[in-house]
Amino acid sequence: MxxxxxxxxxxxxxxxxxxxxDAIYCGFNDETNARNFPGLNFSRAELSDAIALAxxxxxxxxxxxxxxxxxxxxxxxxxxxxxxxxxxADALILADVGLLEYAARRHPAQRxxxxxxxxxxxxxxxxxxxxxxxxxxxxxxxxxxxxEIAGIVREITCETEVFVFGGLCVMAEGRCSLSSYAxxxxxxxxxxxxxxxxxxxxQENGRTKSRLGGFTINSFEIGEAAGYPTLCKGRFTTKHGTxxxxxxxxxxxxxxxxxxxxxxxxxxxxxxxxxxxxxxxEGVVRHFRQALNALDSGLPIDAGQLMPFTEGQATTVGAYxxxxx
Amino acid sequence: xxxxxxxxxxxxxxxxxxxxxxxxxxxxxxDTVVIGEIVCSKRSPFIAPHLPAVVERLRAAxxxxxxxxxxxxxxxxxxxxxxxLVNTAELLVEVNDLTxxxxxxxxxxAIGPFINIYNEASAAFHAQRGATRLCLPPELPMSSxxxxxxALPSVLIDIFAFGRVPLAISARCYHARLHKLTxxxxxxxxxxxxxGLMLKTLDGADFLTVNGVQTLSSTCANLLGDADxxxxxxxxxxRLSPQDCDMVGVISIFRAVLDGREDAESGTRRLAQLYxxxxxxxxxxxxxxxFLSVAPDARTNQRPGFREPIKPHML
Numbered sequence: 001m002x003x004x005x006x007x008x009x010x011x012x013x014x015x016x017x018x019x020x021x022d023a024i025y026c027g028f029n030d031e032t033n034a035r036n037f038p039g040l041n042f043s044r045a046e047l048s049d050a051i052a053l054a055x056x057x058x059x060x061x062x063x064x065x066x067x068x069x070x071x072x073x074x075x076x077x078x079x080x081x082x083x084x085x086x087x088x089a090d091a092l093i094l095a096d097v098g099l100l101e102y103a104a105r106r107h108p109a110q111r112x113x114x115x116x117x118x119x120x121x122x123x124x125x126x127x128x129x130x131x132x133x134x135x136x137x138x139x140x141x142x143x144x145x146x147x148e149i150a151g152i153v154r155e156i157t158c159e160t161e162v163f164v165f166g167g168l169c170v171m172a173e174g175r176c177s178l179s180s181y182a183x184x185x186x187x188x189x190x191x192x193x194x195x196x197x198x199x200x201x202x203q204e205n206g207r208t209k210s211r212l213g214g215f216t217i218n219s220f221e222i223g224e225a226a227g228y229p230t231l232c233k234g235r236f237t238t239k240h241g242t243x244x245x246x247x248x249x250x251x252x253x254x255x256x257x258x259x260x261x262x263x264x265x266x267x268x269x270x271x272x273x274x275x276x277x278x279x280x281x282e283g284v285v286r287h288f289r290q291a292l293n294a295l296d297s298g299l300p301i302d303a304g305q306l307m308p309f310t311e312g313q314a315t316t317v318g319a320y321x322x323x324x325x
Numbered sequence: 326x327x328x329x330x331x332x333x334x335x336x337x338x339x340x341x342x343x344x345x346x347x348x349x350x351x352x353x354x355x356d357t358v359v360i361g362e363i364v365c366s367k368r369s370p371f372i373a374p375h376l377p378a379v380v381e382r383l384r385a386a387x388x389x390x391x392x393x394x395x396x397x398x399x400x401x402x403x404x405x406x407x408x409x410l411v412n413t414a415e416l417l418v419e420v421n422d423l424t425x426x427x428x429x430x431x432x433x434x435a436i437g438p439f440i441n442i443y444n445e446a447s448a449a450f451h452a453q454r455g456a457t458r459l460c461l462p463p464e465l466p467m468s469s470x471x472x473x474x475x476a477l478p479s480v481l482i483d484i485f486a487f488g489r490v491p492l493a494i495s496a497r498c499y500h501a502r503l504h505k506l507t508x509x510x511x512x513x514x515x516x517x518x519x520x521g522l523m524l525k526t527l528d529g530a531d532f533l534t535v536n537g538v539q540t541l542s543s544t545c546a547n548l549l550g551d552a553d554x555x556x557x558x559x560x561x562x563x564r565l566s567p568q569d570c571d572m573v574g575v576i577s578i579f580r581a582v583l584d585g586r587e588d589a590e591s592g593t594r595r596l597a598q599l600y601x602x603x604x605x606x607x608x609x610x611x612x613x614x615x616f617l618s619v620a621p622d623a624r625t626n627q628r629p630g631f632r633e634p635i636k637p638h639m640l
Binding site: 074095096099101118121122124128131143148170171180184209235236237242325 | 401407422465490497504526533535540
């Protein structure tokens with residue numbers, strides 16, 4: 001299985017290559033990608049240089065152009081596609097059907113991957129993307145169990161890529177407007193979720209409250225680490241009580257499931273976190289490289305070492321084992 | 326401007342569901358009615374016995390009837406349900422997930438608000454494959470709606486104009502989670518909240534509503550005040566989403582305002598009487614946070630239910 005690693009900067013890309021990545025995914029420093037954070041991502045020149053460097057080291061670069069183009073400004077996204085192709089990207093990761101159509105028509109030789117943001121959650125939807133646009137790989141939404149993934153792989157003709165580590169969308173990706181409801185900015189449109197520009201922390205009655213767009217997302221004891229107010233991972237109240245209504249603040253860690261994913265026929269494993277620093281990239285990529293080496297040699301996989309890199313210092317195997325089903 | 330009634334998103338008792346549509350057929354000045362269970366496939370068997378009678382009653386009353394497809398399709402059983410829907414339906418299907426698009430290509434169909442159409446190119450993609458009406462995602466701002474409508478003058482553009490706004494769908498059921506049940510053994514606890522379960526912040530501000538696997542806004546969309554601008558932009562239909570209130574009354578108010586028999590302010594006042602204790606919102610349309618209510622002229626933002634955000638430097 002290929003190990004697909006995040007890079008938010010040229011430095012992180014080099015780190016990921018050194019740590020054992022088979023492929024790196026990254027994006028341009030604008031609203032065409034779903035990690036459009038200040039100070040993150042690649043200029044045109046940086047991307048060309050990064051791809052040249054990666055290719056010299058035998059590593060592929062996948063360019064994410066996975067937001068949904070703003071009406072009336074689609075040419076900005078078309079230019080991103082043209083520039084990524086010119087820079088010799090090994091694949092484009094796209095979500096919008098209009099962009100997939102454009103890329104397939106304009107650059108028929110270019111390898112296309114269907115982004116997780118396209119939310120292709122079953123074999124019929126995947127077949128639609130593969131047949132309509134010639135997509136060669138689909139990044140599966142994080143709503144599927146390992147058994148379901150195996151079933152999908154048996155039915156489809158294109159490759160599959162699954163997330164194995166990092167931040168975990170609770171909702172179906174690419175189909176969520178929670179962030180723009182609270183802040184006016186969304187993953188689909190602006191490439192951001194729960195943006196830092198709308199975050200505030202306030203001390204009140206001996207507690208620190210984290211807010212997003214004015215809404216209180218969580219509350220912590222003074223001195224307790226106040227987590228980032230990602231909307232769907234907050235504590236809220238209903239008539240049944242108070243708690244983490246959607247999901248506890250946990251990160252995905254599927255290291256223990258690698259054998260199952262391999263047996264399911266998965267082609268590539270993806271690590272989330274283009275917004276994370278070089279220490280994260282170095283630690284997580286190296287760990288998964290070692291885990292894959294162990295898997296290939298039939299040795300046990302050393303799990304649980306990545307806690308420092310997780311949200312709330314807690315992990316889950318997410319939907320891969322649907323304990324909540 | 327036409328009116329379309331979206332599918333009931335909540336788990337209403339089957340007889341209540343049937344009687345709701347009977348009354349819509351008999352009394353509501355609505356052009357198009359979308360029916361079917363689109364949120365949770367486990368609920369579908371309950372309304373299935375009543376579907377034929379509801380379709381017949383609505384059609385006899387001259388309504389166009391669309392069948393909505395599931396928003397999130399993942400299980401084999403759900404895929405079979407969707408295959409059946411598109412293969413047997415003599416009714417127009419409203420597609421809410423690309424799962425069921427392939428067999429519909431080349432056949433007239435509708436695209437629902439859960440398909441990501443954010444621009445004129447993706448709208449044209451669907452129109453070229455047979456979509457004759459597009460209910461656009463509620464998140465879209467006016468400028469995007471206008472650009473899409475201008476590019477596709479022959480396609481009916483439907484805009485989410487009333488109801489709690491669907492914001493997210495999940496594989497996981499939050500009603501089951503709240504009641505400490507598994508999804509497979511959920512006991513259909515979502516039926517206890519026919520208008521969704523209110524979720525408040527720790528400060529007690531209304532924030533969201535939970536409807537099984539779906540999350541909606543706590544505010545209720547109301548685009549009455551934006552009707553003229555939307556009509557000007559080329560919008561041909563307003564989508565009204567059923568809530569636990571007098572929907573015939575709601576539809577009648579929209580009809581009156583759209584026909585110029587009542588002004589938007591008066592219509593909004595009457596909406597607030599029919600559906601009390603809820604804040605209205607139109608922020609998405611104005612390109613700001615979706616929960617906000619933007620006055621069409623004054624452009625003043627009203628932030629319901631809580632204080633201004635506290636900036637980090639104030640700590």
